[in-house]
Amino acid sequence: MITPDRYASLGELLRDALIQFKSDVALIELNRKRQSASYTYLEFKRTADRLASALEHAGVNAGSRVAIIMSNQSKWLLSAYSILFRGGVIVPIDYKLSPEEQRALLQHATPNVLITEHASWRGLAGKTAVPTTFVSEVPEGAELAGAHRWEDANGPKPPTFVPRSRSDVATLVYSSGTGGAPKGCMLTHQNYLEQYRMLVELFPLEQGDRYFSILPTNHAIDFMCGFIVPLACGATVVHQRTLRPEFINHTLKNQRITHMAVVPLILEAFERRIQETLQERPELIQAAFGLVGALNAALTLDKPRRALSRRLLKPVHDAFGGHLKLLFCGGAFVDAKRAQYFYDLGLPVVIGYGLTEACTVLTVNDLNPFHGDTVGRPLRGVQIEIRNEDPETRVGEVWAKGPTVMQGYFRDEDQTAEVLVDGWLKTGDLGTIDAAGHLRLVGRRKNMIVTAGGKNIYPEDIESAFEDLPCEELAVFASGYIWPGEALAEEHLVVAVRDATSEFPRILATKNRRLPEHKRVAGYIAYDEAFPRTASMKVKRNELAIRLRSLDRNLVRSVAPVHSSASLPTGTREHPTSVLETGTVFKKRPRWSS
């Protein structure tokens, strides 16, 4: 493991790692059950050097912005390192965004170079304003529209390393969609080096460990846990080009995965799999499993005991490949019971709390002992305070200060001034701190909503899509914002609407269906009075939420699914029913990927 103290930049630290661990395997890429690529640290360096040389030739220098739009694969990390080597700023863009959304972010970031893969390039129809583009995996004979093949990238001479200082920007990470103004968080080398230091103090990776990268690498968690940390520790990063459960399982087992980061949705799927496997066993075995599980829980009350748990609960551990040491879970609120379930099975889930604005994480549960109902203690160097505390409940807004807090939003001084006050980051989340220093989150103050799949949603985005619906006013909320107290992991989106016509439900359902799955609303609630607004006519969300709170939540109507056939299928009601009547109205509907 390389200690970060003597390094001024990420590029410098990783450059040393590639030499120090030169014979170890850095990357393994699989396509289903086939290994499609593998790089030792030395091979990583040689491949990345060629791209760095091409970037130098394309004019990439200190502070040049270079965007990456790629799914999880080896070339993501190779590209990112090449950019850092040339002193550039990485602009990671979500490959799952629509081409229009990607274009909007490219327009805002104005990168000098775009690095992408053919599937995304095809989506963009080769039309961007970026001067130079490298595209990977271009089929034979496909039109490149002036772009260069990633695989052929090289320059006329070996690349020159460009040093950076800790206060220089390393990445520009976007934390919102297109409906609202894009918010590009400027994160510095200092932010990342300090975050790395804090994380490996608690959860160091070792040479030989294997991290399975399934969360998108543009996401803050995977960027840190699936790029910086493993490479700086001499571990191996494993990518799987498909996220089908059977291939995830196969990879966990055959690649001897030791670490992975997940979002709550995936944790839920894992729990379902364990329970399904158990249900197939005879009742006696199920009962015995329950007893052994309880025994393991009792023996690991104070701290995890991996070897013991693995012996006691071998079938469960084998289902996860038998080598898993830790699961990191973040990106959304984790159900405490679920986290405890995994912990009791000897599969500790490290729950963290963070924001893109603060690099990756601010607090983590250090497992000594495990508290599934909190997001843990602040990492060393991070200060957390509860401001504007309610004297009765002790709940207030979570403010954070420390070396991982961003420099600000790119080209947006107003929004920066709104969230950064005297070095403190106003997180917009509501919480309390217990006597042992654990942070417990109870809700959100700011408008952003995080789904169970870890996606950030801004209500304004959805409201702009619903702009011409037949009603006087509407506003989108997370259900937990209106009715706090429900588990944050079970939040859903609700539209509050005034003076809707009879056509409203049908048109809402149609428009809702056209939205990306994670932005779809689950229900709507009618509100008779004019919405409270500011002088500039912005909806006062907090005040409106308080007013809505007094309404019976049974009044929430589900958004009916859209069916093409004239007769509705059995079991579907023509008129939406209340949440409590069906119990399934608020079912999450994520799509092909988490």
Add this chain to the structure above:
Amino acid sequence: MTQNDITTKLISLAAERFQQEASTLSAADDLFDRLGIDSYQALELLSDVENAFNVEVPDYELQGVHTFAALAEVIGRRL
């Protein structure tokens, strides 16, 4: 194999995996809404589909695919 044949086969695979009556499912149904499944279960269904048709469909081909008919089109392109 026509587009209709592919769709019919897809519907029968979905009905079998999620224990529903195939006759209640139609080509234009949103398979997530109609089957009430999440992404993980959808990918399980896709594995059945790949085995049945003996094709491989990369994950990126599925972005924006919501209906049985659209899925049939993606499969059809690979047969």
